[in-house]
Amino acid sequence: MGSVDIPRESWATRAGFILAAVGSAVGLGNIWRFPFQVGQEGGAAFLAMYLLFIVAVGFPAMLVEFVVGRYTNRNPVGALKQLGSGVWQYVGWIFIATGFIILSYYSVVAGWTIRYFILGLQNEYLADPEASGGQFLELASGLDAIFFHALFMAIVVAVVAAGIKRGIELAVKVMVPAIIVITVGMAIYAFTLPGAGEAYSYYLSPDFGVIAENWTSILPAAAGQAFFTLSLGMGAMITYASYLDEDRNLAEDGAIIVGFDTSIAFIVGLVVFPILFTAGVDPGDPGAGAIFISLAAAFGDIQFGWLIGAIFFGTVAIAALSSAISLLEVVVSYLIDEKGIDRKVAAVGIGGGLFLLGIPSAWDLVLLDLFDLFADQILLVFGGLMLAILVGWVVSEIALEELSKGIGPLGSYGTVWIWLIRIPVIVVLVVALALGVVEYVDFLTGTEEGQFGWWLEENL
Template sequence: MSQTQRDTWTTRVGFILAAVGSAVGLGNVWQFPFQTGANGGAAFIVVYLVAVFLIGFPAMLAEFVVGRRAERNPIDAFVRLGHRNWRIVGVLGTISAFWILSFYSVVGGWVIRYILGSARGSYFSGSEAYFGSISAGPEAIFFHAVFMALVIGVVAFGISGGIERSTKLMVPSIVLLLGGLAVWASTLDGGAAGYVYYLSPDVSALRANIWTILPAAVGQAFFTLSLGMGAMITYASYLGRDDSLPADGATIVVLNTLVGLLAGLVVFPILFSLGVEPGSGGLGAAFITLAGAFAQLPGGRILGVAFFVVLLLAALSSAISLLEVVTSYLADNTDVSRPRIAVGLGAAIFALGIPSAFGLSILGWYNAIAYNLLLPLSVLCLLLFVGWVDAGDAVTELRRGTGLSESSALAWLWFVRTIVPLGVLVTLLLGLQTLAVDAGLLANPVV
């Protein structure tokens, strides 16, 4: 199938907003503030920002050059580029997308349930008990199905008619709603301590906990930028030849990072104004602690609905990109209609996610596999391909549609060959260590 026969973005803004939507997901609004709280506050922010711009941005450009040059899904892209043996990289990214969406959808179902619960004030008498009642079991499975149905509905309409149109609405809505909540949070008594915790790094804490913070920060960078999932390869495959990949990539990274930071400006003033310990609550933190906060604040029902609507839009915008990764492969290689492909794959992903709807321990295991193994391994393999196998063509593709000098492109290539893979490798090894400790294979951390 030629590029002219494939659906494409109708505008550059459409691509940027779709990619930002992929990046601005639950990782930003659900996990980012509480990863920050669990890893030392502003100390985590410092490492995270370094990871985003020195590791995440170059890695995103690596995915872009593969996707646009090949004009194919993540698996076929490597075949199209003449490196069939490297298609395992695309397979790994596609598996990552499939795996992540299976449990991500369960959390998306929680969000839908919390929108309803906020409107009714259902959790006001006990946020922890309410979360326990809706986060596992038949009700969690039902709303897991509802969320997947929404994702399938968007992807079934294609790139321009479904994904681009929906993200043009969702991404600005996320920013406006979060901005409004951040302004409101700044008026809370006691909230100033939250800004200090969030924005004033403790250098001694950073030095003492760097080996704990590093894998969490890099994993968060991958998750929030949708790297290692095949999403950016897929989205770039629908991109025009004249678009500037560095400019688009920088825009996406900056917007995504600002949304993540904005989410923290909402969460931490609320928590500190009510004396809630940052990072408490684990995977259910955004639901237990913030729902408990809304229960104590004037206008809590309205605030709760607004916050969880933001969370739902963020979840949908990312989930759409994950389903598109796996859908694009069959759409490129079969005559089956896109709606049927989306429904069939969505059903399979729903089935894979059912076990994670039976308890936080199972969902946490799904999440740990993604963070500590699948994403860093997928990104590392892609970097090795772009940096050492496809280097010359990658540099040419990066410069296409830009005024980027050859020396600047070669500087990017040097990063992709050396600094970025080294950082990802360290993260992968630390992540494997974490998995081994959690599984009881190691009694104590190595570092």
């Protein structure tokens, strides 16, 4: 029980919950990050390892968050207070902090997608990659970026303020099917492009020699992408599951969500790589702005690229919205459950705070990277690791009993799930956290252009 005893909302339909969870996962990793992660890590070899980790790490970890949310019927802070004692009761704050920080700069990135949607309608994509990069730098920071950051955040606040049934559930029932239909349609279009054959060979024919040669980078990258793309480690799935009834089969719902999410990521690859190969653009160009530089340049170089680009970036904007509302709901649900604050007041207040926190990210890309690396590679992974340890080793009996509701006796399947959490999931998260800390320290102290140490020297 939380500190304030108030009636909780619930999902009106099973489809509403599933679509909301799919929507939460799709925008954060699938359309913005996934294709370029594949490009940077060797194409099909990375795809093969990513799919393996989706099954071995992502699905078990998703059930962990579902079990915690439904058992407690509370936000991450209230859930961990109810489940744990001592230091464990404070772990929930990690999820609140993670969601708050991620959404502050994610809103800025989402604002870019709206801006690039408008660029497409104006037929202003630049075919030259260098010119496209300059265009991105001009639009991705400053007053233009702040305006679209504000616009996107206002839309997110409006949806969350309307509530679970009339806001979030209604929105995702429109947005997620639209994402699926548009991406499938674009994949069919991409199949007709001259570079499709070469792209499919790169994307779908794994060279396992590449895995053997580069496994130290491919394995943690694939495991991390599998974790991030399912929107785990930030409290969103805990919060969404807290609005569920006890008779729901969590394993079945989780499998459907993972299946939809992974399918969308896979289809996005079928869209992006034929476009890049047709335009002769390197699929492995790195950086937060890769999709806005490389892909925008490709759109500027192909027939009807302005229209295809507008559709693509419009889809990314929709996916970003479906993710953002889940992140805002994490923080809003805390204020409702624990403080008794009205939903509309909480949504507007938190949304305003997020807008202010996001202004530095909208003003300078280095500051966006400062927030992004800290949240994605440290807070996100650390929160997921702590939750896996708690469920796998401390409250495993409670977790197994909760998972069995709506399913029946778990038998050996329950044992397999718990041991997947106890060993492979925890090991993967420990490795990912260690690598993330090393990378963040390097970013903070590095003096090369684009690193925070360089930025401090330039601005202080």
